[in-house]
Amino acid sequence: MKATMRPQLGLGVNLTPQLLQSIRLLQLTAPQLEMELRQALERNPLLEQDEPEVEAEEIEADARVESAAWDELPEPSFLSGGNTGGDYDDAASRIAEGASSDPRQRLLQSLSLQWNARDVAIAAWWLDQCDDRGYLESPLDELHLLGASTCNLDASELEIVRQRLLHGECTGVAAQDAGECLRAQLSMQPESSARTLGLRILRDHLDLLAVHDEAALAKSLKCDAADVRDAVALVMTLRAHPMEDTTPDDAGVIVPDVVAWHADGGWRVALNGRSAPRVRIAAHCERALADAPGDVSALRGLLDEARWLVRGVAMRNDTLLRTTQVLVERQRAYLERGDEAIAPLTLREVADAIGMHESTVSRITSGKFLQTPRGTIELKRLFAVRLEGAEVSGSAVKAMVKRLIDAEPAHAPLADDTIAGLLARQGVRVARRTVAKYRDQLSIAPARQRCRAVAFAKAS
Numbered sequence: 172m173k174a175t176m177r178p179q180l181g182l183g184v185n186l187t188p189q190l191l192q193s194i195r196l197l198q199l200t201a202p203q204l205e206m207e208l209r210q211a212l213e214r215n216p217l218l219e220q221d222e223p224e225v226e227a228e229e230i231e232a233d234a235r236v237e238s239a240a241w242d243e244l245p246e247p248s249f250l251s252g253g254n255t256g257g258d259y260d261d262a263a264s265r266i267a268e269g270a271s272s273d274p275r276q277r278l279l280q281s282l283s284l285q286w287n288a289r290d291v292a293i294a295a296w297w298l299d300q301c302d303d304r305g306y307l308e309s310p311l312d313e314l315h316l317l318g319a320s321t322c323n324l325d326a327s328e329l330e331i332v333r334q335r336l337l338h339g340e341c342t343g344v345a346a347q348d349a350g351e352c353l354r355a356q357l358s359m360q361p362e363s364s365a366r367t368l369g370l371r372i373l374r375d376h377l378d379l380l381a382v383h384d385e386a387a388l389a390k391s392l393k394c395d396a397a398d399v400r401d402a403v404a405l406v407m408t409l410r411a412h413p414m415e416d417t418t419p420d421d422a423g424v425i426v427p428d429v430v431a432w433h434a435d436g437g438w439r440v441a442l443n444g445r446s447a448p449r450v451r452i453a454a455h456c457e458r459a460l461a462d463a464p465g466d467v468s469a470l471r472g473l474l475d476e477a478r479w480l481v482r483g484v485a486m487r488n489d490t491l492l493r494t495t496q497v498l499v500e501r502q503r504a505y506l507e508r509g510d511e512a513i514a515p516l517t518l519r520e521v522a523d524a525i526g527m528h529e530s531t532v533s534r535i536t537s538g539k540f541l542q543t544p545r546g547t548i549e550l551k552r553l554f555a556v557r558l559e560g561a562e563v564s565g566s567a568v569k570a571m572v573k574r575l576i577d578a579e580p581a582h583a584p585l586a587d588d589t590i591a592g593l594l595a596r597q598g599v600r601v602a603r604r605t606v607a608k609y610r611d612q613l614s615i616a617p618a619r620q621r622c623r624a625v626a627f628a629k630a631s
Contacts, residue, residue: 188479189479189482189483192479192480192483193483193486193487194534196483196484196486196487197487197490197531197534197535198534198535198537198538199487200426200428200538200539201426201427201428201443201539201540202426204484204487205426205448208448208450208480208484209448211450211477211480212448212450215473215476215477215480216453216456216473217452217453217456217457217470217473217474217477218450218451218452218453218477218480218481219450219451219452219453220448220449220450220451221448221449221450221451274341274414275295275298275301278294278298278340278341278344279291279294279295279298281340282294282339286335290332290335293322293324293328293329293332294332294335294336296318296321296322297329297332297333297336297345298336298344298345300314300345301344301345303414304412304413304414305341305343305344305345305346305352305412305413305414306346306347306348306349306352306412306413307345307346307347310347311347314329315329315330333345337351337355338355338358338359341413341414342355342356342359342413343355343356343410343412343413344413344414346413349377349411350373350374350377352410352412352413353373353406353409354370354373354374356409356410357369357370357373357405357406357409358370360405363405364398364401365398365401365402365404365405366402366405368392368394368398368399368401368402369402369403369405369406371392372388372392372399372402372403372406373406375391376388376391376392379391380403380406383403385399385400385403388403425540425547426443426540427443427540427541427542427547428442428443428491428539428540428541428550429441429442429443429491429492429495429539429540429541429542429550430442430443430541430542430543431495431499431506431541431542431543432543432544433506433507433544438499438500438503438506440492440495440496440499441492442488442491442492443542450480450481450484451481452474452477452478452481456474457474460474487535490525490527490531490535491535491539493525494521494525494532494535494536494550495541495550497521497524497525498516498521498536498541498550498553499541499553501514501516501520501521501553502514502516502553505553506543506544506545509545509570510566510567510569510570511567511570511571511574512567513553513555513566513567513570514555514563514567515555515556515557515563516553516554516555517554517556517557518532518533518554521554536550536551536554537551541553555567563599565609568594568599568601568605568609569609569612569613571594571597571599572590572594572606572609572610572613573613573615575590575593575594576590576610576613576615582622583622584618584619584621584622585618586617586618587603587604587606587607587610587617587618588603588606589618590606591603591605591606594606
């Protein structure tokens with residue numbers, strides 16, 4: 172076989188490091204971008220955090236706009252500003268459940284829903300005797316005497332409440348030591364041979380467990396090594412400290428990337444400036460590098476990296492803001508009236524409006540959240556597929572179906588064809604099978620089963 176060479180033309184795209192970085196920044200959510208920028212500030216000495224000073228007159232003007240916009244918002248917990256710079260109160264930046272940061276306080280709040288006031292007061296006394304890990308700070312006998320003198324209670328009554336704490340929802344709290352804490356947790360596990368053996372190990376051979384000497388444990392307990400291994404594995408799944416996992420999980424906290432509010436008869440959109448630090452290139456470092464003698468190629472590389480990052484973040488923010496403005500403008504009826512008013516909207520339509528490709532719109536809206544007076548919603552939720560043969564979206568029709576079923580007479584549930592007829596009167600013509608599909612997606616039973624459920628409830 173003879174090798175030959177021939178010229179050939181072709182088109183291709185070379186992804187430069189700058190382009191790859193810009194694409195990656197588009198996909199970052201608010202918490203991810205915050206982490207990325209903080210790491211860049213620590214890694215690159217030529218970057219600095221930009222904290223512009225705000226004049227007093229500007230602050231007063233923003234406060235006047237906030238006060239004017241406050242009356243238009245349905246929920247007082249929603250705070251917004253009147254400018255487009257994204258300078259909002261921290262309460263609007265991070266949405267979290269208003270729970271106490273003290274695990275003892277949270278436990279007492281939970282117990283107050285189940286226990287009587289006297290037992291809750293005794294539980295509060297026991298928790299005051301615990302350290303930050305949940306262990307008692309003094310010997311149990313001394314605490315019994317202290318409780319009897321200060322609370323005027325019998326030691327037996329104190330111990331009953333302590334045992335309820337020890338084996339309660341925060342298992343292991345108020346334990347004397349790690350052994351009692353682990354035994355309390357293990358006793359709550361389902362009955363098994365591994366649990367029984369694990370309790371023996373915790374009661375009699377805690378020292379051998381601490382050094383992971385399974386051979387010595389098997390010899391002392393006179394049992395098979397495999398059984399010891401299973402028991403140890405079960406013990407290792409327990410918490411070392413009773414309060415180490417009682418801190419609220421921040422994973423459920425939603426950080427909105429963009430904020431939208433209604434003011435002056437229209438909708439305004441701004442980036443959430445509190446979700447990530449603002450970075451800029453240190454001007455003095457840039458000037459020093461421009462006049463620096465000798466080989467400073469390493470520093471120039473850091474300068475180029477800083478420029479790419481600042482430019483990429485600016486492009487991301489600009490794209491996110493423009494995309495959200497189009498989404499809010501197209502879905503203003505949804506923001507004002509609810510799910511039934513959501514309009515058909517596709518990635519292509521938004522991409523054409525901002526002059527970018529569909530893939531860019533998909534990247535910039537994935538995982539991003541918008542805070543509105545109606546609540547914090549994902550940007551992807553503002554896209555809706557047009558129902559075939561209709562001028563409304565499938566999401567709107569699904570909301571209409573749910574409304575009709577929720578309002579139906581209990582003794583006469585609406586059949587799918589009846590719902591289709593009611594929708595037709597409203598100008599929305601859909602087939603019966605379409606109604607059935609949306610009803611199934613809403614996990615709502617057919618009319619016949621709903622009627623049977625009502626009849627059964629009356630009979631019982």
